[in-house]
Amino acid sequence: MNMKFKLLALVATTALAGCGAAGGGVAGVNVDGMMAAGGTALKAASLSDTDVKTMSDDACAASDKQNKIAAPKSKYDVRLNKVVQGFSPSLNGAQTNYRVYMTKDVNAWAMSNGCIRVYSGLMDMMNDSELRGVIGHEMGHVALGHTKKAMQTAYAVTAARTAAGATGNAVVTNLSASQLGELTEKIINAQFSQVQESAADDYSFDQLTKMNMDRKGLVTAFQKLAKLDGGAGASMLSSHPSSTDRAQHIQQRIDQNK
Ligand SMILES: [Zn+2]
Numbered sequence: 001m002n003m004k005f006k007l008l009a010l011v012a013t014t015a016l017a018g019c020g021a022a023g024g025g026v027a028g029v030n031v032d033g034m035m036a037a038g039g040t041a042l043k044a045a046s047l048s049d050t051d052v053k054t055m056s057d058d059a060c061a062a063s064d065k066q067n068k069i070a071a072p073k074s075k076y077d078v079r080l081n082k083v084v085q086g087f088s089p090s091l092n093g094a095q096t097n098y099r100v101y102m103t104k105d106v107n108a109w110a111m112s113n114g115c116i117r118v119y120s121g122l123m124d125m126m127n128d129s130e131l132r133g134v135i136g137h138e139m140g141h142v143a144l145g146h147t148k149k150a151m152q153t154a155y156a157v158t159a160a161r162t163a164a165g166a167t168g169n170a171v172v173t174n175l176s177a178s179q180l181g182e183l184t185e186k187i188i189n190a191q192f193s194q195v196q197e198s199a200a201d202d203y204s205f206d207q208l209t210k211m212n213m214d215r216k217g218l219v220t221a222f223q224k225l226a227k228l229d230g231g232a233g234a235s236m237l238s239s240h241p242s243s244t245d246r247a248q249h250i251q252q253r254i255d256q257n258k
Contacts, residue, residue, distance in 0.1 A: 052151050053094065053113045058175070059184040060115035067117075070100035076120050083128050084135060086211045090114065091142050106228065109188055110138040112147045125224060129217025133204050136218075140203030146196045147187070154186035201246055205253055215254055222247035 047055075070076040080100050089096055094114035104121040116138065123131060141147050158179055175183060192200070201218070208215045226243035 047148075047152050047155060049112075049148070052148050055151060055155065055175070055183065056111040056113035056115060056147075056187075058180055059187055060111055060113060060117075062180050062184045063117065063188060064099065067101040067103065070102055070120065076100040076102070076123060079123065079128075080118055083131050084116075086213060087136070087139070087207070091116075091139055096139075108134055108138050110135075110142045110147065111187065112142055112151060114142075126221055127217065129214040130221035130224065131217075132213060133208065133215070133218030133221050136204030136207045137200045139207070140200035141192060141196065143203060144196070144199055146192050146200065147190070150187055150190035150192070154183050154190065157186065158183045198246070198249070201250060202253075205250055215250065218250045219247045219254070222250065
């Protein structure tokens with residue numbers, strides 16, 4: 001997800017609508033930089049699941065520190081916990097852990113360590129079914145390995161620029177605060193490819209089907225985001241597949257019941 005756009009003078013980060021923005025690959029990959037770092041890209045590609053989890057733990061903690069988290073038992077916290085009831089308590093072997101960030105930004109994301117963050121701005125515009133559909137989509141990016149890939153790319157770029165990868169060690173997970181900040185920013189703002197976005201949509205649909213929960217919310221969530229697209233300016237509409245197409249795809253699956 002995460003294409004930034006202006007909405008009522010706020011810089012908001014979109015949820016699903018921005019997901020397909022780049023139409024191929026993860027954002028911000030600087031091939032020249034990776035080449036110059038000599039082998040860093042290879043190391044990044046070989047980050048183990050444990051490395052990815054460790055760095056996700058750090059990135060999640062860094063992000064939490066920078067954001068205002070809804071207090072336990074607060075309205076938002078209670079609602080989020082209610083909405084995610086039924087989802088598996090683990091994601092790729094990691095225990096899921098949900099928090100609400102109190103911000104007008106419209107966003108949600110998940111990391112490979114089970115860290116799932118939902119912004120109050122998104123919660124304000126979505127009903128429970130829609131919210132569940134969006135969260136399922138974000139979980140899909142983790143379950144399907146997209147976030148791991150995004151982490152590897154972010155690490156390669158960060159390591160290339162900061163020489164973290166030039167130490168000869170297999171992987172440097174002990175990043176400096178600024179490196180970690182950069183890495184965190186990159187993961188949260190990772191842009192997934194069109195194929196990845198569609199796959200995450202289908203993952204969410206399949207999960208909702210399995211849980212016997214309302215799937216129409218995934219359609220109306222996209223429709224709401226499509227409206228945001230239009231209202232927020234043409235740049236949002238460059239996202240592929242468009243929110244409208246994605247809503248139609250899910251509606252088709254509902255109609256065909258498969
Ligand atoms: Zn996405």
